[in-house]
Amino acid sequence: MKLKMGISKLLTVFMILTVVISIAGNRVYADSYKVVTLGGNLTNSQKEDMLKYFGVSRQDADVIEVNIDEEKKYLSDVASSDQIGTKSISCAYVEPTTGGGLNVSTHNISWVSSSMIKNALITAGVKNANVKAAAPFTVSGTAALTGILKGYETSSSGSKIDENKKKVANDELMTTGDIGDKIGKDKAAGLMNDIKKQVVQDKPKTEAGVKKIVENVTNNYNINLSDGDINKITSVMNKINGLNLNFGEIQGQLNGVTNQLKDKLSTPEAQGFFSKIGNAIKSFFANIFG
Template sequence: MKSKTIFTRLLTGFMAAALIVAVPAKAVRADSFKVVTVGGDLNAQQKADMLKYFGVDEKTANIVTVNIDEEKKYLADSVSNDKIGTKSISCSYIEPTSSGGLNVSVNNVTWVDSNMIKNALITAGITNANVKVSAPFKVSGTAALTGILKGFENSSKGAKIDEDKKKTANQELTTTAALGDMIGKDQASKVINDIKAQVVKDKPKDEAAIKEIVQSELKKYDLKLSSEDVDKITALMNKINGLNLNFSDIKDQIGQVSNQLKDVLTSPEAKGFFSKLIEAIKSIFAKIFG
C-alpha cells in the first residue's frame, strides 16, 4: 500500500513536470526594456522611418504614442504656442541603464539641444539612460522631454515620475532654450547647470536667497541680463529648490554635464568662433559710426 502511494506521487510529479514543459512559455523580448515614443500626428511612413532611425521595431521595443494634449499639459505655462505647435511630431528612444550617466543625442531639433535635455532629465530624477530624440523633419524640440519622461515611465524601470518634477523639468528646458537665444546654447546650459548645482547644494531658505545665487553665478560669467530674465531664472530655481533634490544623488551627473560643456566652451574651435563674432561686431560698429 505504501509503495502504491509513493508510485502515485511520483507519477503525479512527472505529469506536472511534463505539463510545464509542454505549455509554451510567454515570449520575452530581449530588448523589451527599450521604449520608443512617437508623435501621435505622424503618418504610417513617418512612424516606420522613426523606428528605423532608432534601430528598433515593434518586436524589440515598447512603442508609446504621445499626443499634443500631453505636450501642452507640461509646456503651456512656460513656452509660447508657436513653439509648441498644433501637432505632436517629436519622437524619442529611451533605454534606462544602471550606470554611465546620461547619453543624449538629437536630430532634426532646432531650439533645444542634448545638454538642455540632460539637465532637465536630472531635475526629473533620471540620472542614467541612453536617449535619442528625432523627428521626420525639423521641429523646435520643446515636446521632446514630455515623450522621454512618458517613455521612461513605460520602460523596465516603470517608476511614476512626480508631476511637479515633470513640470519643473519642462520649464527648465524652455527657460534654458530662451536663454540660449541670447547667449548661445552651450553657454546657457552651463549657466543654468551651475546655478542649479549651487541651489540644490545650498538649499536656500527663500526666493531672495535664490536670487542672490542667480546673480552671483551670472556675475561669474559677466552676464548682464534684464531684470525680467533674472526673475525668470530665479522663479525656475525656486521651483527646483522646492523639489528637495538630494545633491549627493545628482552631483556626478551635474558634474558630467558641466565638464563636457566646459570642454566645449574652452575648445580652440569655440574660441575661434567667439573671436570672429567679436571682430564682426566691431566691423559693423565701425561702418556705422566710423
C-alpha cells in the same frame, strides 16, 4: 578512462556556464527594456522611418504615441502657443540602464540641445538611461521631454515620475531655451547647470537667497541679462529648490554636464583660456614666418 571523465566534467561545467551567462544576458536586456515614443501627428510612413532611425522594430521595443494634449499639459504654463505648436511631431528613444549615467543625443532638433535635455532629466530624477530625441524633419524640440519622460515611465526598468518634477523639468528646459536665444544654447545650459548645482547644494531658505545665487553665477559668466531674464531664472530655480533634490545623489550628474560643455567652450573661463592659447600660437607662427 580518467582523461575521458575529465573531459566530460569540463564539458558539463562549460554547458552550465553557458546557460548561466545566457540567463544573465537576458536579465540585462530586461533591465534595459527599450521604449520608443512617436509623435501622434506623424504619418504611418514617418513613424516607420523613425523606428528605423532608432534601430528598433515593434517586436523588440515598446512603441507608444504622444499627442498634442499631453504636450500642452506640461508646456502650457511655460511656453507660448507658437512654441508648443498644434501637432505632435517629436519622437524619442528611451533605454533605462543600470549604470553609465545619462547619454543624450538629438537629431533634427533645432532649439533644444542634448545638454538642455540632460539637465531637465536630472531635475526629473532620471539617473541612468540612453536617450535619443529626434524627428523626421527639423523641429524645435520643445515637446521632446514629454515623450522622453513618458517613455521612461513606460519602460519595465523605469519608474513613475512625480508630476511636479515633470512640470519643473519642462519649465527649466523652456527657460534655458529662452536664455539660449540671447547667449547661445550651450552657454545657457552651462549657466543653468551651474546655478542649479549651487541652489541644490546650498538650499536657500528664501527666494531672495535663490536670486542672489542666480545673480552671482551670472556675473561669473560675464554676461548681461535683463531683470526679466534674472527673474525668470530665479523663478524656475526656486521651484527646483522646492523639490528638495539630494545634492550628493546628483552631484556626479551635474558635474558630468559641466564636463560635457567644457568641450563646447560654454564658460567665459574656457573661452579665455583657449583664446590665450590661440593668440600664443598665432604669435609663434608670426615670429617664425614674419
